[in-house]
Amino acid sequence: MTNEERFQKQREVVEQFGRHFDKEGFQPIAGRILGLLLVMDKELYTFDEIIEELQISKSSASNALRNLEIRGDIEYITLPGDRKRYFKFRKQHSGTIIEDMEKKLNSLRELTITILELKSDPESENAIYLRSMQHSLCVFLDSIAESKLKLQPKD
Amino acid sequence: MTNEERFQKQREVVEQFGRHFDKEGFQPIAGRILGLLLVMDKELYTFDEIIEELQISKSSASNALRNLEIRGDIEYITLPGDRKRYFKFRKQHSGTIIEDMEKKLNSLRELTITILELKSDPESENAIYLRSMQHSLCVFLDSIAESKLKLQPKD
DNA sequence: TATTTAGTTCACAACAAACCGAACCAATAA
C-alpha cells in the first residue's frame, strides 16, 4: 500500500468513524474531528489544519472543538513560542465506554424498580416481565463489574 | 397510597420513561406511549384512550404506533365483534438490550481493527491506545457472552 | 502604532424532525 493509498483510506475511515459517532448523539462535525485525530497518522492537528482537512468553517470548528473538549474527548497542547493550539485525541481511561453502558443500565434498572413499586397488581403481565428484566439487568451489571476488575487490577 | 395518588405517580413515571427513551433515539411521543403501556396499571389501551391520556393528535398517535409496532416494541390484540385495536407493551426476549450493546461494541471493535490496520506507525500514541481499547472490548464482549449464557440456559 | 494571527461570537440561512388539523377511507351499524 502506498502512502497515498493509506492516506485516502484513512480519510474514508474518518468518515466511517464519524457516522458511528453520529449515532451516539455527536454532531456530525464533532464526530469527524474526533475521527481525524484518532485515525490519521498525523495525531496532532491545529485549528487551521482541521478546517482545511474537513473543509468546514471556522465557527463550526470552534464550536465542535469546544464541545469535544468539555466532554473530555479531546485535549490540546501548546508549544512554547507558538500561539496555535495542537489538538489531539484524549486517551480516556478505556473504561469510559463500559461505564457509559453501566450508567444507562443502572438508570434503566432504577426505572424498573420505580415502575414495579407503583404496580398495584404484582402479578400483572408487565409486572412479571419487569421483574425478569430487572433480574437480567442485575446479572449483566454484575458481569460488567467483573470485567472492570479484570481490566484494572490495581489496588 | 390512594389509587388516585398511585395513578398520578404512574403518569409521572410515564414521562420519566419517555425521557429515558428519547435519549435512545425514540421520538418523544413514541416514548410516552411505550411508557403508558408499560407503567400504568391498565396494560391494554385503545387508540382513543392513548390520544386522550397523552393529549396528542390522531395523526401523531397513528404514526408513533406504526413505528413502535414495526420496531417490535408493541403489539395489539383485537376482540371479537370489536373493531378497535388494543395495544400492549410487547415482551421481547429480554436479551434485546444486551444484544444491542453487543452489536454496538462489536461495530466499535471492528472500527478499531480497521484503524489499526491503517496506522503506519504501530507504536504511535493512538495505535497503542487503540490496542488497549480493543483488548477491553474483547474482555467485555466475553463477559456479555457469559451473561447471555447465564440468562438463557436452554440447549 | 499598525498589522497579522488565532481563534470566538453572533445573526442568520438551510434543512430536518415532530406534531397537528383536516380531509379522507374502509368497515360496521342504523
Added chain:
DNA sequence: TTATTGGTTCGGTTTGTTGTGAACTAAATA
C-alpha cells in the same frame, strides 16, 4: 343508504439542529 367508528394520509406550521459568513477580540509581531 346514510351515519358513525376507527383509524390513515396529506399538507403545513413550529421547533430544533447544523452549519455558514462576517464582525469581532486578544495576543503577538512588525
